Amino acid sequence: MSDEIDLTAALPLAQAVDGEATQETAPESELDRKINEHFAGAVVRKDLVKAVKGNAIVPSYVLEFLLGQYAASDDEATIQAGIDKVRGILAQHYVHRNESELVKSKIREKGRFRIIDKVSVTLNEKDDVYQASFANLGISGVIVEASTVNANQKLLVGGVWCLCDIEYFHNEDARVVPWILGSLKPIQMSNFDYQGYLESRAKFTTDEWIDLLIQSIGFNPEMFGRRAKLLQLIRLIPFVERNYNLVELGPKGTGKSHIYSEFSPHGMLISGGEVTVPKLFVNNANGRIGLVGYWDVVAFDEFAGKKKRTDKALVDIMKNYMANKSFSRGVETLGAEASMVFVGNTSHTVPYMLKHSDLFDELPESYHDSAFLDRLHFYIPGWEVDTIRSEMFSDGYGFVVDYIAEVLKSMRNLDYSDRYQRYFTLGSDISTRDRDGIHKTFSGLMKLLYPHEQATHKEIEEILRFAIEGRKRVKDQILRIDDTMVDVKFGYNSLTAGWTAVTTLEEDEYPSHYYRGRAVATGAEPAAEIPATATDRPISPAPVPAELFQGQRDFVENQRGVSYENLLLPYLQGATGIEFHDPYIRQPHQGRNLVELLALIAAAKDPADEVAFKLFTLLEDDTEYQQRQLQMLSQIVNGAAQQGIKVDVGKDPGGHDRWIRTDTGWRINLGRGLDIFQKSDGGWFDFGTTRQEFRQVKAFGVTYIRESV
Structure with missing residues (x-):
């Protein structure tokens, strides 16, 4: 297993x-x-x-x-x-692959039967005829009139979902396909x-x-x-x-x-x-x-x-x-x-x-x-x-999807790319290709949001900034790949308020990583060096002592002032691989405990670094509870991944021991695992919800062991 x-x-x-x-x-x-x-x-x-x-x-x-x-x-x-x-139509006419033989039988017995299936057409050059294949029904070689194909050319590339009337006529000539296409109507609006x-x-x-x-x-x-x-x-x-x-x-x-x-x-x-x-x-x-x-x-x-x-x-x-x-x-x-x-x-x-x-x-x-x-x-x-x-x-x-799809298709002939120009102009050093990208995004958003062209100055500025940002994200990454590309000041001039620089969100969050030594192209004076910001630096909640404690620590019931931050984090900082054994990550409060630990690890590391976190636990026996547990673990894995922690979940080999091991050489034996806090209401106005130090603990012990790295 x-x-x-x-x-x-x-x-x-x-x-x-x-x-x-x-x-x-x-x-x-x-x-x-x-x-x-x-x-x-x-x-x-x-x-x-x-x-x-x-x-x-x-x-x-x-x-x-x-x-x-x-x-x-x-x-x-x-x-x-x-x-x-609609349920009746699907039940009667939609072709399930595993029921294709039953549908074929209905066509044969009734002589003519309506189906819903995906139809694709190919040209048989040898016989100079168009032939249709039905994806779920599993039949092919069905003759299609040229007029039908000319009216629905997407049948030739990728196929189209259709309502079709299929007829059956057996012929002694084995080369003749017994299936006949009586009618074909693509599932899409006509006007x-x-x-x-x-x-x-x-x-x-x-x-x-x-x-x-x-x-x-x-x-x-x-x-x-x-x-x-x-x-x-x-x-x-x-x-x-x-x-x-x-x-x-x-x-x-x-x-x-x-x-x-x-x-x-x-x-x-x-x-x-x-x-x-x-x-x-x-x-x-x-x-x-x-x-x-x-x-x-x-x-x-x-x-x-x-x-x-x-x-x-x-x-x-x-x-x-x-x-x-x-x-x-x-x-x-x-x-x-x-x-x-x-x-x-x-x-x-x-x-x-x-x-x-x-x-x-x-x-x-x-x-x-x-x-x-x-x-x-x-x-x-x-x-x-x-x-x-x-x-x-x-x-x-x-x-109805097909209605809005036809509306959008009809607007492909229109060009709204210049609708911002009565209020704004783009930066003078934006290249033709950059300008084309900005224009097409702006035009697309105008068609989607303001097809009637009744947008205010502020609304036009909003989507112009959005269009510039999306193209800037492309260009800034190209500059990393190709140093022959010329840096560009992305932004726009207002006819009344002057120059506005546009930045990407990740540029504002991680400036030192975003620029990696190059100057900021914002229209301001180039900076010699990009300073790190609060969100760009590793966050150390507490200074790590030169010599960490080794041995046993015991805590008594109702004690306060205890948190994962002071109990565990000093031993986990700097680790790129962490192994955590706890067979009881099953209930929501246990999942919350794990998330609080992972959040501390994420906040303490450089945002650009990654940590591999291996969780060993056991699954609930009851199927319903197990589904909830798996869903909880899946959400934790996905959430941690967004913060640079790759959680891998494996089956605990057994026993009740709960412990942590790091690739920096520490093993921490946890008597109660992470479940050290007493149950509380945990409402929004409970201080313990915000800081673990304000919560009372159960009686528990922790052993810190320094192993060889």
């Missing part, structure tokens, strides 16, 4: 309570009433998707297409009837009223509109601050802006790829390692255009990974396409409008990357290239995005 504990076995809280959560609905808010008033028929309650999805592996936009037809209402009875209708969309937008304040957009992508806006909301909405810019190049790198579990797989029928999400030149751009053997010719957005999932093998030819063609919006097919040059999105996970903290490399450190070597990176218009700081939790999902109203 493995000594590792699989934290992925923990069910998300939402999953555990789905059956009950969908039966209860929160009271309709004032915003929801306003949404239903001005966008009647184009919105749906977002929690309904979970209610109808069941075990159907189908994108959200497919489900919302159906919900938009049957449950786009604020009347509870109508909604429930709509849910029942919408754009002018009505603009008029309805004017009825909402900016805050209300942002919250409507956040609810439309499935999140509860009350769980996000203003900056966090804007970071979520940046992910939509590739859908509304042509040839927009976006990168997002950050910790796992923050929903980086969700938008591109679930949000729009105009986006295609592919694994970074599965793309080839013919698939992405053009197949020179047959002249067929690849994904960029048909999709508005092509997103590369799991793009990070230093050791990933990459095709140098693909990188070169991609660089040319991202810069010039074109690629070659033999002697012919073709243009395309697809935006490119690159998302991947980071394995180190921001200060660690800034100290040892750069914020693009996780990319494969071929892409860790200044020429490629300089084509990126915006870098979303994924480390600022919260890990997705069940309470973050919305039960309010948002746009």
